[in-house]
C-alpha cells in the first residue's frame with residue numbers, strides 16, 4: 140500500500156444514527172465499511188482486514204468487549220487497531236477496554252474534530268507499524284523475505300498443510316563455488332550476484348502461497364505448500380535453469396562458466412509436518428548430495 144492510498148475503517152455499531160454520523164465524518168478521506176452487530180463486525184474484519192475498527196461497546200447479543208477479545212484471539216485480526224465508541228465514561232470501563240487491547244476511546248456524543256483527530260492518529264500509527272513489520276521481514280541485500288519471515292511462514296504452512304491433509308515441499312538452494320566468485324570478482328559483485336539470484340526466485344515462483352527467502356549467506360530457501368515431490372523438483376529445476384540463464388560469468392566455477400545453484404528438496408505430509416526441523420535437515424542432506432553429484436542440479440530423493 141502506498142503512503143497516499145486511502146485506509147480502511149470498519150465501523151461496528153448497532154445504532155443506525157451512530158453509523159450514519161461517523162460514516163459522514165470519515166467517508167471523504169477514508170474507505171468506510173459498516174457492520175450493525177458484533178457478529179457482522181467480526182466477519183467483516185476477517186474479510187476486509189481494515190486498518191482501524193471503531194467499535195461500539197454496548198451492543199445486544201455480542202458486546203464490544205467480546206468482539207475485541209475475539210479479534211485479539213485471531214492471528215489474522217489481532218494487529219488491527221480498535222477504538223472503542225462508548226457512552227460509558229466511567230474510568231473503570233475505559234481501563235477495562237484498554238487492558239483488553241483497545242487503542243483508544245471516543246465518547247458519545249461525538250465531537251467531529253476529536254473523532255477525526257483520533258482516527259487520523261491511529262491510522263498514522265497503523266501505517267508506521269505495518270511499515271516496520273514489513274522492514275523487519277525483508278532482507279536488506281536481496282530484497283526478498285528474510286530468515287525471520289521464513290521461520291514464521293514455514294511453521295504456519297506446516298500446521299496448515301497438516302490440517303488440510305496436503306503435502307508441503309521445501310527447497311534449499313546454495314550458490315556454487317561462491318567463495319571463489321567473491322575472491323575473483325570482489326565482495327560487491329558477489330552481493331550483486333546474490334541480488335540477481337533472489338530476483339529469479341521472487342519473479343519465478345508462480346503460486347500465491349509459494350515463498351522464496353534468503354536463508355543466510357549464499358543460501359536461499361523455498362516454501363512450496365500443497366506441492367508434492369515431483370512438482371517441487373520441476374519447479375526447482377526451472378528456477379535452477381533460470382539462474383543459469385542469467386549468464387553471470389563465473390570463470391572460477393568448476394560446474395559451469397556462469398553462476399549456478401545446487402538445490403536439495405524435501406517433501407512432507409501428515410505426521411511428518413509436526414517436525415519441521417526434520418524436513419529442513421532432509422533438504423540439507425539432499426543439497427549436500429546435489430553438491431557431491433557435481434553441482435548445478437536438483438536432488439529430490441536419496442541417490
Ligand SMILES: Nc1nc2c(ncn2[C@@H]2O[C@H](COP(=O)(O)OP(=O)(O)OP(=O)(O)O)[C@@H](O)[C@H]2O)c(=O)[nH]1
Pocket residue numbers: 280313314315316317318319321325326327328329330333355356357430434
Ligand atoms: N558477497 C557476499 N558473499 C557472501 C555473503 N554471504 C556469504 N557469502 C560468501 O559465500 C561464500 C560461501 O562459501 P562456501 O560455503 O565455502 O561455499 P562455496 O564456495 O559456495 O562452495 P560450494 O557451496 O561447495 O559450491 C563465503 O565466501 C561467504 O563469505 C554475502 O552476503 N555477500
